[in-house]
Amino acid sequence: MTTIHELGAEQLRTRIAAELERTRARTAGLTEAVDDADLMRQHSPIMSPLVWDLAHVGNQEELWLVRDVGGREPVRRDIDDLYDAFKQPRRDRPALPLLPPAEARAYLATVRDKVHDLLDRVPFTDRPLVADGFAFGMIVQHEQQHDETMLATHQLRVGPPALYAPDPPQPRARVADEVLVPAGEFTMGTFTDPWALDNERPAHPVDLPAYVIDAAPVTNGRYREFIADGGYDDPRWWSEAGWAHRTEAGLTAPMHWRRDGDGWAYQRFGRWSPVRDDEPVVHVCWYEAQAYAAWAGKRLPTEAEWEKAARWDPATGRSRRYPWGDGEPTAEHANLGQRHLWPAPVGAYPAGASPLGVHQLIGDVWEWTSSPFRGYPGFAAFPYREYSEVFFGDDHRVLRGGSFGTDRAACRGTFRNWDYPIRRQIFSGFRCARDARPDESGR
């Protein structure tokens, strides 16, 4: 597939229109799967009613594309405050005078008509907001991110199943336990990815000592050993903050798990099934990931270690867009885009492995890293501070790689997600790393 930057203006318009429509079809699927009462209901105090996400997506599209890029008159200035994520905490959103579903859908359609009209005429000048169609790409990614949030809301929803998808592929390759990543410099972040967001920029060199990283995300089978060994009851494995949270929240297993005879079952989008040992564990918080890693005699990888394992090509020394190369993800490479409703077993995506043989870095589960969310050296907020800069600091930990619920438009080797260390309603798992021993690193 040609990269965005190589497209002529007409081809770029066609690509953007296709991405907008593909994304809207996903939004429609997620919001038409349940009835109006369900759309208006709050399924968890940490999530919005689905109908809030729906109109918020349209409002952001109006603000950035219709008003800012297009310089057109507002469609509904009166609702801006209702759908401002900074002004309205999630717990308060169900009490707001939200647009009912039919009105929200009509609003989205009106905004989208104006965006298509704008897209037909907008000159893709050097103005940063429109160069390579950036603002359109940002809006596509924003809607896809809310689609993943809505998918997480569906997972929290009580009631009969509403979403369906085929099972992920079966294992097709044996995967090693660990992979050695040799010492040396690599390029982290990007200058060149046209739709990369501000926090992925700029590209900069990072020198790392040799380390060893798990060749696949930690599986349910391994995680069950941690539980069976009393991992949740032993403060030795937990940080002080982690133990306090584990105690207060009463954590005993990943979210959505329950005992099932001698084993475990999990609930996935309204259906219970036995826990499958070779699937990556999902719905664990950062504290649980950290405790597991300590129990296993390892640690979480830093963000730089994750990215080097995912992007560094030892043959050329350059960083790729994805573990397999620069080409866009396909169904052969990774479990992305809600094609399936849960992670694929380890070994299901040999074509998506990195040159060093690290598997399933992209898709399946977001992977917690040990790193707090910070700006790279030379960071510049764009197009607004609230996109990422206001979240920098020690409160959030970075997650990498995307999940089965992440769209390919919102996932690449440089993409950074972040959340609080207690969060586990997201599709979060992890892999472990450790320092290389002298006999391994060849030094």
Ligand SMILES: [Fe+2]
């Ligand atoms: Fe948003």
